[in-house]
Amino acid sequence: MTVLRPHAEDQYAEELALLAKDDDRPRPPGWRLSPWAVTRYVLGDGDAISPKYIGPRRVVEVAVATLATDRALLLLGVPGTAKTWLSEHLAAAVSGDSTLLVQGTAGTAEEAVRYGWNYARLLAEGPSVDALTPSPVMRAMAEGRVARVEELTRMPSDVQDALITVLSEKTLPIPELNREVQAERGFNLIATANDRDRGVNELSSALRRRFNTVVLPVPATAEEEVEIVARRVAQLGRALELPETVTGMDEIRRVVTVFRELRAGVTEDGRTTVKSPSGTLSTAEAISVLTNGIALAAHFGDGVLRPSDVAAGIVGAVVQEPVSDRVVWREYLETVVRERGDWRDFYRACREVS
Structure with a gap:
């Protein structure tokens, strides 16, 4: 067994x-x-x-x-x-x-x-x-x-x-x-x-x-949290025997960045203040979002983890309170994500499921 x-x-x-x-x-x-x-x-x-x-x-x-x-x-x-x-x-x-x-x-x-x-x-x-x-x-x-x-x-x-x-x-x-x-x-x-x-x-x-x-402290740096998430996602993928998937570190970093910024109430560069949602947005939830994304990519995609595979999971993790959290998410999406030139595909994917 x-x-x-x-x-x-x-x-x-x-x-x-x-x-x-x-x-x-x-x-x-x-x-x-x-x-x-x-x-x-x-x-x-x-x-x-x-x-x-x-x-x-x-x-x-x-x-x-x-x-x-x-x-x-x-x-x-x-x-x-x-x-x-x-x-x-x-x-x-x-x-x-x-x-x-x-x-x-x-x-x-x-x-x-x-x-x-x-x-x-x-x-x-x-x-x-x-x-x-x-x-x-x-x-x-x-x-x-x-x-x-x-x-x-x-x-x-x-x-x-x-x-x-x-x-x-x-x-x-x-x-x-x-x-x-x-x-x-x-x-x-x-x-x-x-x-x-x-x-x-x-x-x-x-x-x-x-x-x-x-x-037990939260991960001190984004890189430390990315390492934790990447390691656990790989372990879970093997344990669940998910089909081989190309797990892009770009998507892992994006998920971790979104969670850290919304947790802290400020962007990584310290220039923009953002509202925090009601949920915790923990490292464990980031792992869950990415594991689910890998399952989507493996079974319903081309085997490459893309923004569209993680977008729905992120929205589900952020929007716990249907009214207040949705406002927080939309504000963050339009004022932070939209302005990042290399995040355009991620922005479009999140807009589609929001």
């Missing part, structure tokens, strides 16, 4: 094995690799190890060092800053398993963090170990692995607070059985949170103290 998206530890198994083979540096208890090798796995080495995250080295080093202590790690950032991507690869490199995951939503129940019950066995036998259904966090504690909690601030406050005892005492009480699960060495937790979700379910001060917070 060929899965659509392999887990990081499966997709990059060869790289992880190569690093483990040559890794003679000290490893924290329960870790598959040393902190130095984990960082090398995440950032790449320009040779046999491909980069998984493109950003400041110090950010990754601080994140890895946090996991080597008894404090949990909170990756904080705006949408599209690769929080989930980085958490998955950190878990894969540290404990060889990125699947111990709790997805935070408004409907996440406390059982997702602590434990639940097999109610058929519970009714038949009463509370017992066999009737217990461990959460991913409980399994990570028992096995000495890294657990992941995505979108922590989207979870209800009482569910968030279920983590306090886990993170402070490194134990999970099971009062129904008069016992507890104590964390094995190697256990830790990585949580992610969205900057724009502040105030949705703000973390309590007691819970926040249990985390070291690492803020």
Whole structure:
């Protein structure tokens, strides 16, 4: 069976094995690799190890060092800053398993963090170990692995607070059985949170103290963002087995430029102020627009990525609010895109779908 998206530890198994083979540096208890090798796995080495995250080295080093202590790690950032991507690869490199995951939503129940019950066995036998259904966090504690909690601030406050005892005492009480699960060495937790979700379910001060917070920045330069987008688009194209397509860097740069200018509210040269739409226009959305464009070029075009293949995706990403965002987009199109002589084909394509 060929899965659509392999887990990081499966997709990059060869790289992880190569690093483990040559890794003679000290490893924290329960870790598959040393902190130095984990960082090398995440950032790449320009040779046999491909980069998984493109950003400041110090950010990754601080994140890895946090996991080597008894404090949990909170990756904080705006949408599209690769929080989930980085958490998955950190878990894969540290404990060889990125699947111990709790997805935070408004409907996440406390059982997702602590434990639940097999109610058929519970009714038949009463509370017992066999009737217990461990959460991913409980399994990570028992096995000495890294657990992941995505979108922590989207979870209800009482569910968030279920983590306090886990993170402070490194134990999970099971009062129904008069016992507890104590964390094995190697256990830790990585949580992610969205900057724009502040105030949705703000973390309590007691819970926040249990985390070291690492803020993931947006790509500092256009070239850095272009590199990230080009690399991820190529990876997704291979994973989806899209037909071979000539992916012009010109179109990637245009998409990235549009998103960066609308995010910042000013053109690259700093001469023209533009209005920003309601959406985030993140790097992840740029990747999505270009991947969709490649699919259009491959299946309905001549196999060359052209402005007409990405125009509809850009408009769809920018115009989230039908009235206000459409005004923002049209203004940008007429005052910025139209004036760029080498963007005429892009301008015409966007006008057609707008």
